[in-house]
Amino acid sequence: MFTFLLKRLGLVLPTFLGITILVFSLIRLLPGDPVEALSGERGMTPERYQRLLHEFGLDRPLAVQYGEYVWKALHGDLGLSTITHEPVFHEFIARFPATIELSVCAMLLALLIGLPAGIIAAVKRNTVWDYSVMGASLTGFSMPIFWWGLLLILMFSVWLGWTPVSGRIAIEYDIAPVTGFMLIDSLLASDTGAFKSALSHLILPSIALGTIPLAVIARMTRSSMLEVLREDYVRTARAKGASTVRVIGIHALRNALIPVVTTAGLQVGTLLAGAILTETIFSWPGIGKWLVEAIGRRDYPAVQGGILLSATTIIVVNLVVDMLYGVINPRIRHT
Amino acid sequence: MVEFSLTPEKPSVELPLPLAGEGGGEGLVGAPPSPLDELWRDFRRNRGAMIGLAVVIALVLAALLADVIAPYSPREQYPDAVLKAPSLTAIGGHVFVLGTDPVGRDQLSRLIHGTRLSLLIGIVSVGLSLSFGVVLGLVAGFFRGGVEFTIMRLMDIMLALPSLLLAVAVVAILGPGLTNAMYAIAIVMLPHFVRLTRAAVIGELTKDYVQASRIAGAGTLRLMFDTVLPNCAAPLIVQATLGFSTAILDAAALGFLGLGAQPPTPEWGSMLASALEFIQSAWWVVTLPGLAILIAVLAFNLMGDGLRDALDPRLKR
Numbered sequence: 001m002f003t004f005l006l007k008r009l010g011l012v013l014p015t016f017l018g019i020t021i022l023v024f025s026l027i028r029l030l031p032g033d034p035v036e037a038l039s040g041e042r043g044m045t046p047e048r049y050q051r052l053l054h055e056f057g058l059d060r061p062l063a064v065q066y067g068e069y070v071w072k073a074l075h076g077d078l079g080l081s082t083i084t085h086e087p088v089f090h091e092f093i094a095r096f097p098a099t100i101e102l103s104v105c106a107m108l109l110a111l112l113i114g115l116p117a118g119i120i121a122a123v124k125r126n127t128v129w130d131y132s133v134m135g136a137s138l139t140g141f142s143m144p145i146f147w148w149g150l151l152l153i154l155m156f157s158v159w160l161g162w163t164p165v166s167g168r169i170a171i172e173y174d175i176a177p178v179t180g181f182m183l184i185d186s187l188l189a190s191d192t193g194a195f196k197s198a199l200s201h202l203i204l205p206s207i208a209l210g211t212i213p214l215a216v217i218a219r220m221t222r223s224s225m226l227e228v229l230r231e232d233y234v235r236t237a238r239a240k241g242a243s244t245v246r247v248i249g250i251h252a253l254r255n256a257l258i259p260v261v262t263t264a265g266l267q268v269g270t271l272l273a274g275a276i277l278t279e280t281i282f283s284w285p286g287i288g289k290w291l292v293e294a295i296g297r298r299d300y301p302a303v304q305g306g307i308l309l310s311a312t313t314i315i316v317v318n319l320v321v322d323m324l325y326g327v328i329n330p331r332i333r334h335t
Numbered sequence: 336m337v338e339f340s341l342t343p344e345k346p347s348v349e350l351p352l353p354l355a356g357e358g359g360g361e362g363l364v365g366a367p368p369s370p371l372d373e374l375w376r377d378f379r380r381n382r383g384a385m386i387g388l389a390v391v392i393a394l395v396l397a398a399l400l401a402d403v404i405a406p407y408s409p410r411e412q413y414p415d416a417v418l419k420a421p422s423l424t425a426i427g428g429h430v431f432v433l434g435t436d437p438v439g440r441d442q443l444s445r446l447i448h449g450t451r452l453s454l455l456i457g458i459v460s461v462g463l464s465l466s467f468g469v470v471l472g473l474v475a476g477f478f479r480g481g482v483e484f485t486i487m488r489l490m491d492i493m494l495a496l497p498s499l500l501l502a503v504a505v506v507a508i509l510g511p512g513l514t515n516a517m518y519a520i521a522i523v524m525l526p527h528f529v530r531l532t533r534a535a536v537i538g539e540l541t542k543d544y545v546q547a548s549r550i551a552g553a554g555t556l557r558l559m560f561d562t563v564l565p566n567c568a569a570p571l572i573v574q575a576t577l578g579f580s581t582a583i584l585d586a587a588a589l590g591f592l593g594l595g596a597q598p599p600t601p602e603w604g605s606m607l608a609s610a611l612e613f614i615q616s617a618w619w620v621v622t623l624p625g626l627a628i629l630i631a632v633l634a635f636n637l638m639g640d641g642l643r644d645a646l647d648p649r650l651k652r
Contacts, residue, residue: 011491018492022504029508138383138640142632144584146591147607147625150614154622158615273497277588292592295507307504311496318495 023308024069037300040082078305083297088305097180099286103271106210114214118221140215149208149281163200166283170197209278213267220263228256265321269314377645384641390634398451405444409601413439418617434619445601446627452602456517456586457579463521472532473559490526498523506594516595520585524578535567569646580635587628603628
């Protein structure tokens with residue numbers, strides 16, 4: 001297990017370095033001047049230009065600049081936003097819980113619907129059930145989620161008036177941020193009205209964001225289940241007279257879930273990328289919306305920091321998923 | 336990006352016809368079916384794939400004939416028909432079957448011209464990505480060792496970022512616009528083509544015909560492009576088809592975020608973005624461009640899946 005861990009870490013480090021290089025070069029590859037991009041100022045005096053050039057360390061050799069960038073990044077120093085003049089790291093951390101809350105709910109939704117749907121499709125193979133699940137999941141997979149989010153707003157907010165259009169909670173509630181997760185914070189404040197409001201704000205974005213992972217999980221569960229159902233031990237279990245529910249639920253499902261766990265883990269990247277679109281549509285105050293706004297405002301330190309931190313999150317989650325995979329499936333640990 | 340391996344197992348269709356090379360082949364009367372005939376025969380059996388193909392053909396026709404079949408110019412504004420709902424009754428002498436947008440342009444004409452853009456995005460980004468991906472993949476597969484390691488680690492880094500985030504990063508560097516969006520999407524898809532090509536090349540290199548060709552004196556370039564590459568085509572064709580759907584989807588997403596095609600270009604994603612504020616009052620400006628995206632993406636996905644199922648038996652044989 002330890003060597004497996006080391007090997008896996010050995011793959012992570014180059015990836016992390018590669019992403020720092022990408023993000024570091026971003027500011028230097030931009031058309032225009034890096035000093036202007038980093039400070040957000042235009043038409044400054046030559047003295048100020050020289051001072052900022054020195055302040056940003058842009059007058060030093062590229063390798064030194066890169067080393068310093070990585071060193072600072074490792075210490076959480078990603079520069080100041082050119083718009084708010086706040087540290088980029090703080091801005092990211094302040095918005096991160098909103099994105100996590102949304103992503104977790106989307107993932108739960110995807111698992112709660114995707115797993116049973118995939119199992120039903122596999123067990124009732126080549127029936128109407130199977131075709132509907134596969135058709136729906138192919139459609140979900142092909143869905144432009146920004147449009148899907150708009151459709152949901154149109155149906156449930158505009159026509160039916162069931163849910164609010166955008167935001168995280170109704171303005172009349174003022175919940176003190178403890179964990180940063182609105183659902184938990186409102187419960188901690190034992191404010192049921194706020195909890196309901198937060199939940200109703202969360203439903204539509206979760207559906208929009210969870211659709212693609214749901215489709216992928218349903219497809220994966222189905223194919224992995226079909227494979228397992230052909231195995232000898234499933235036939236043996238049936239021959240022993242175990243009930244269908246027992247065969248599927250106990251014997252088949254546990255082994256069928258192994259590839260599904262990996263697939264679900266890999267969907268975390270999809271979730272974070274999808275958050276860019278979903279948060280923009282629903283005005284969800286998370287990192288996705290922040291990143292898009294930063295690009296729109298040419299707030300390059302924020303763009304750099306946002307991409308670096310999102311990518312790091314994804315790498316870490318993928319690493320954790322790989323570890324979990326080793327725990328569930330002992331066979332791959334030594335290979 | 337649709338991973339080539341991330342899909343359900345293919346339906347195990349029994350092949351009723353005897354295949355060339357099976358059972359000694361003496362029993363076969365006449366010439367064996369050509370690979371294309373065989374592909375078509377397998378493909379035709381898949382109803383979803385045929386629907387996908389039909390829609391793709393319709394989209395291509397719409398794109399080619401956009402100037403002929405679009406009732407109006409995609410840019411002409413009709414000031415007395417702003418945000419009109421779809422209807423067959425004439426407004427000021429004009430019929431807007433799918434309604435008009437917030438500045439009074441005909442939606443149907445804009446959607447038809449949008450087809451042209453979406454397919455163009457698909458062709459350019461898949462074309463770029465495929466060409467560079469194949470070359471890099473061939474190089475990685477032929478020259479193992481350091482070259483391979485460098486190329487593949489680079490691709491791993493690109494794969495670690497979700498496609499849209501990487502595309503957004505690239506557009507942040509290059510600046511927003513349709514052309515840059517196409518480059519961004521091409522870059523995002525590159526690792527998939529490189530990995531597929533490399534894997535296929537490594538598989539082929541062990542085979543006798545490659546050895547024979549090498550002994551016959553074929554140079555490396557000839558081996559790469561003339562001997563090995565044609566035999567790696569099947570997975571690449573499938574991935575290129577699926578790449579079209581990724582390209583259309585990502586381009587629309589970038590357009591929607593204001594990072595791709597800029598208004599007044601009739602690109603589906605940017606059409607959606609500019610209609611955003613009218614969601615409460617005019618459903619058609621929001622639903623129709625998205626529906627166009629969904630139909631196009633679904634069609635290419637169905638076709639790609641069908642192609643995979645039709646090509647796969649050959650891969651395994």
